[in-house]
Structure formats: structure tokens, C-alpha cells
Amino acid sequence: MRQIFLGFLVCAALLFGTPLALAGNVTITGGYISAGAGQYAVSITGTASSLTVPAGSEIAEICVETAGVRYRDDGTAPTSSNGIPVVPTSTAPACFQYGGPLNKIQFIAISGSPTIDVSYYKTSQ
Numbered sequence: 001m002r003q004i005f006l007g008f009l010v011c012a013a014l015l016f017g018t019p020l021a022l023a024g025n026v027t028i029t030g031g032y033i034s035a036g037a038g039q040y041a042v043s044i045t046g047t048a049s050s051l052t053v054p055a056g057s058e059i060a061e062i063c064v065e066t067a068g069v070r071y072r073d074d075g076t077a078p079t080s081s082n083g084i085p086v087v088p089t090s091t092a093p094a095c096f097q098y099g100g101p102l103n104k105i106q107f108i109a110i111s112g113s114p115t116i117d118v119s120y121y122k123t124s125q
Contacts, residue, residue: 032059032121040107040116042069048077048106049116057102057120063095064088067112073105080110093117 036054043049051060070083078084087110088094098105107116 031124033124035120035122037120038118040118042107042109042114042116044080044109044111048072048108050106051102051118053102054120056122058123059097059099059121060102061095061119061121062086062098063093063117065093065115065117067114068094068110069107069114069116070110071105071107073100075104077106078108080108083108085110088114 035057038052040049040051064086065088068085068087070078070080070085072078072083086094086096102120
């Protein structure tokens with residue numbers, strides 16, 4: 001229960017710009033504002049797809065629709081059988097927040113023709 005409550009406080013601080021002190025003398029201040037959006041078609045053939053990241057972007061909300069993808073962000077291109085899988089259901093996209101190196105993340109289709117929708121965010125300071 002404590003972890004859920006702490007997660008709620010962190011989300012509230014990021015969304016509403018409320019300062020929040022965490023263990024280890026880390027303080028979250030400000031909030032995030034939109035830095036842009038993008039939509040990408042991903043193929044199983046050919047090379048992995050990278051994101052076109054707007055300047056200043058720090059984090060992203062990534063949603064995968066239609067079919068599954070795999071991604072890597074370590075400088076090695078994913079394959080249809082190697083990388084972190086993200087697979088939507090038949091009724092809902094698979095969405096996740098990503099705060100790693102946005103300029104290094106690459107995607108490739110596991111099968112079919114997936115679409116990736118991305119919203120980018122930067123700090124409001």
C-alpha cells in the first residue's frame with residue numbers, strides 16, 4: 001500500500017508541478033509540458049525504426065497499436081525475436097512511459113504492421 005501511495009504522490013508532483021521531496025535528498029519540482037508528438041509505421045522487414053525526437057524532449061508516452069513490436073535502446077538494433085516486447089491486445093493498445101535515451105530507442109515489428117504513437121514531454125522550467 002505504501003508503494004502505491006508513493007507512486008500516486010510522484011505522479012501528482014509531475015502532473016501538477018508540486019514540489020516533492022524523496023529519499024536521498026531528491027526533490028521533484030515543476031511539471032512536464034508537451035514537446036510534440038509523432039506517429040510511426042513499423043515494419044518487420046528491413047531495418048529498425050528510430051523516433052524523430054523533438055528538441056528538449058526528456059520523456060515519452062509510447063503506444064503500440066495493431067500488432068506487437070520489440071525495442072532496444074542500447075545501440076543494438078532489435079529483431080523480430082530479440083528486444084523488449086510490447087504487444088497490444090485485440091481491444092486496446094499497449095502504452096508505456098519511457099525515460100531512457102529517446103534518441104537511441106529503436107523498434108521493429110514482431111509481426112504484421114504495427115503503428116507507434118508517441119507524445120513527447122519536457123520540463124516546464
